[in-house]
Amino acid sequence: MDNEVEQPPPYIHIERNEFSYRKHRKQKEEDINICICKYTPDNPDSACGYQCLNLLTSTECTPGYCPCGEYCKNQRFQKCQYAKTRLFKTGGRGWGLLADENIKAGQFVIEYCGEVISWREAKRRSHAYDSEGIKDAYIIYLNADESIDATRKGSLARFINHSCQPNCETRKWYVLGEVRVGIFAKQDIPVGAELSYNYNFEWYGGVMVRCLCGATNCSGFLGAKSRGFQEAAYVWEDDDGRFSVENVPLYDSDDDEPTSLSEAMGLPNGRGTLAGSSNWTSPVSDIEVLESVEPLDSIPMDAEFIDNVKRDISTSSGPHANQSNFSQSTVRPNVRGRKPKIQARTQLNVSLITERLASKEAQEEILACEETSKVGAAQLSSVYDEIRPAIEEHERDSQDSVSTSLAEKWIQASCLKYKADFDLYSTIIRNVALAPKRARQKQKETALVENGLKYLEN
């Protein structure tokens, strides 16, 4: 009889994050938040229950400082107060974790432990794991500078799979001066149900994985919304029954077969041709192309912008340059003989755009928006100056450690600045797109005046 029970690939089990590239931060006394809870035996919830100020700000109480002492219930990460879970083998998604007891909505399930590493190291390791053939990704985002890597060392949380309709979520908590990531139940989870959360972390290149979560709103691939996903093209079934993807094209055509290299290069037997050839018809509409008009991003913010635009775009030419404001998308030959990828690169109709942006109305409108944008930028930079000491004190370039009121100020200033920038760009686009309407309106007005004069003459 075969007594061997299948086990997941080996890893080192830890229940505390490990710090190899830097030391664990020591919590300074002045940084310790002390709540005002009081333990009373007849009301156990009084000991750092749902009204605890620390709990409400996702901060664990510090032992020795909490007024509730040993009764404090707000030290779940420190005391590893996890829900009961169990490993199991899924169909097609490797190992997974399931609830081994009923879990209540909002309950802390488990901490995502691993090695705390810098973003640079995360990127390096991710590529290294990829080339070592490690298919499962265990690196998650911690903050602007750091990640947690549970590939070699981690807690059971490393086995929780992704779902586009998850029953858990990740939450960040401050514990003794460090940020830690916990998995929390989003809803009541019955015993035996698989635990899942949405992998909202940046997918560092490498192979893409087809999502097998089965949710109706499934986005198709793990990390489908990440930047890394844009690079990729093929779905294959691995030996272990998992689907992986390499080089997924940005568009989804009705026939997904690979094209030959000659097709991809636009040679005579191919359907597509490189930009500039009259055979190619772009499936990308003008509206879609508008979203990615690159030169508009780089229009300088001063009164001489028209001249600069003229200079910047005077070199663009092409067969379609005089047909519309934004002409053909270009096609990048795919070196691996796959379908050509449509790139939303555009060529501009130079004279038309210059003419439209040169109108007095356009200039006035754009300059006014530019002014608002400058005010927004100045406000943002002054708020940043306020925040800087707090950031420097905490030796990290994030707003994790500033007060809520300052963070709110920062958010308001950022929104103002983004809105001003948006207004500026949309004004430029509107002036390019709507100028003919304005011209027609003027013609109409002139005609009305002329007709009126004629009427009076008669």
Ligand SMILES: C[S@@+](CC[C@H](N)C(=O)[O-])C[C@H]1O[C@@H](n2cnc3c(N)ncnc32)[C@H](O)[C@@H]1O
């Ligand atoms: C953090 S690990 C989860 C545990 C993993 N299943 C294991 O066996 O160790 C993430 C990896 O699990 C697999 N995975 C997780 N969720 C998936 C899903 N919804 N569909 C397909 N594969 C999934 C992918 O290979 C992914 O890189």
